[in-house]
Amino acid sequence: MALIAVKVDAQELVVNSPSEKTIVYTDKSTTLAMVNTSNxxxxxxxxxxxxxxxxxxxxxxxDKINLNNQFGSILIKTWDKREVRVDVDIKAYSNSDNDVQKLIDGVSIDATKNGDVVTFRTNMGDRNGRYGRGVKNGVTTWRREVKVNYVVFMPAVNPLTVSQEYGNVELGNFSGPTSLKVEYGNLVAGNLSNINNYINVQYGKCDIQDLNAAVVKHEYNGPVTIGAVGTLQLDAEYVAVNINTIRKSADIKIQYGKGLTVGTIGGNLLLNAEYAKVNINTVKGNTVVKQAYGDLNIASAGKIAVNAEYSNVTLGTLNGDANINMDYNRLSVNEITPACRNFTFGGEYVSVGLGFADRYNANFNVSTSYAGFKYGSNVTSTTVSKDDETKKYSGKIGSGGTANVSVKTEYGSVTFK
Structure with missing residues (x-):
């Protein structure tokens, strides 16, 4: 390839060499060097x-930058120039000389600037027949494909929209708003520091170091790996999600896949999980969870509300009020601290185990139907009423006080530790 800088008044300059034809266009705001090689x-x-x-x-x-590519990759590099430049390397492969020429001739790049929008778009020609490659016993038996690889140089502040099909996108630190969509490929990004980031990945991996605020949607393959994020809205299906830190609040929906793992959440959490295991170390704000067919584990939680079905729920330290409704499986709370003034549980077919801090003092009411009630030495209990089906108990945890614990369950068991 020859990339030539020239100063001419004419609109087109043609330079011929034995192996290639170079066309250089100039106008007031653009420079284009397109090399049509016969290599x-x-x-x-x-x-x-x-x-x-x-x-x-x-x-x-x-100015807004739009990149639309397929069957290749997009690598975005930032610089201090007030200019965007896109270098594209295009390759075609086939078992037939005639066919490979048709493939390469069918690929073109549209590059335009209309108003404040700069667009680069890959156009693919007719690809009748099989497309891709066949491998048998580790040996390529046929190949018919095109690779279109972008290298983009642009300022880090401009709004950026990327659409990539069948290939990867890589972006370093970036301060402008982003909308990044990748299908059948991976997304790797550094620190996206703008408050507006939209990420959509399908059938690939997503690895981002840091996000100020983001909406993330991911389906299939994965995993989703985020080092840290300020505010997050996440919708994930059939993937594993791993997040070290959520500095503020998060709204997370996750279905199927290998589940969700989060280190620390500094604000509130709204979580909807189905057929996915959830492991969270710390939630400092309020938590609202809807969980079905997957275990929920939170090592340290503040105020929390849980609605769960067919899920084991495990809370380590509870530092706020709790309202928990469950059907089937097990609830285990290791330590309820004095910061919890009201604990309410209602459920069916659940084994309930509640542990209380040494300094925890509260009154309690327990109602069971076809379920046993056991308690430790720090609990005093009186049977208020009982029949063959339902038993009601009241008493004190520690010395009693203004805090309240209320448990109502059918079947299963209740244990105060």
Whole structure:
């Protein structure tokens, strides 16, 4: 490829060489160097053709950059110039010389600036027949495909929209708003410090170091790995999600897959989980959880409300009020601290085990139907009423006081430790 900088008054300059044709266009705001190579390369039984494209636009901080590519990759590098430049390397592969030429000829790049919008778009030609490659016993038996790889140089502040199909996207630290969509490929990003980030990945991995605030949607494959995020809205299906730190609040929906693992949540958590295991170390704010067919484990929680079905719920330290409703399986709270002034549980077919801090003092009421009630030495209990089906108990935990613990359950068991 030849990328040539020239100063001419004409709109087009043609430079010929024995192996390539270079066309250089100039106007007030753009420079384009497009090299249509006739380079031919035979790799094993495959024929290969390649060509390159490069174009740049001058931009200000408000100009929006749109990138739309398929069958390749997008690598975004930031610089201090008030300019966006895209270099594209295009390669085609086929078992047939004629076919590989048709494939490479069918690929073009549209590059435009309309108002405040700069767009680079890959157009693919007719790809009738099989497309991709076949492998048998580790050996490629046929190959018919195109690779279109973008390298983008742009300021870090401009609004950026990316759509990539069948390939990866890589982006370093970036301060402008982003909308990043990747299908059948992976997304890797550094620190996305804007308050507006939209991430959509399907059939790939997502690895982001830091997000100020983001909406993240991910389906299939994975995992989703986020080092830290300020405010998060997440919708994930059939993937594993791993987040070290959520500095503020999060609204998370996760279904199927290998589940959710979070270190610390500094604010509130709204969680809806189905068929997925959840492990969270600390939630400092309020927590509202709907959980079905998957275990919930929170090592340290503040105020919490849980509605669970067919799930084991385990809370380590409870530092706030709790309202828990469950059907089936087990509830275990290791330590309820004096910060919990009201604890309410209602459920069916649940084994309930509650542990209390040494300094915890509260009154309690327990109602059981076809369920036993056991308690330790720090609990004093009186049977208020009983029949063959239902038994009611009241008493004190520690010395009693203004805090209240209320448990109503059918079947299962209740234990105060």
């Amino acid at each position: 031919y390369k035979q790799t094993g039984n495959d024929a290969e053709r390649s060509k390159s494209f490069s174009k740049s636009f001058s931009v200000d901080n408000n």
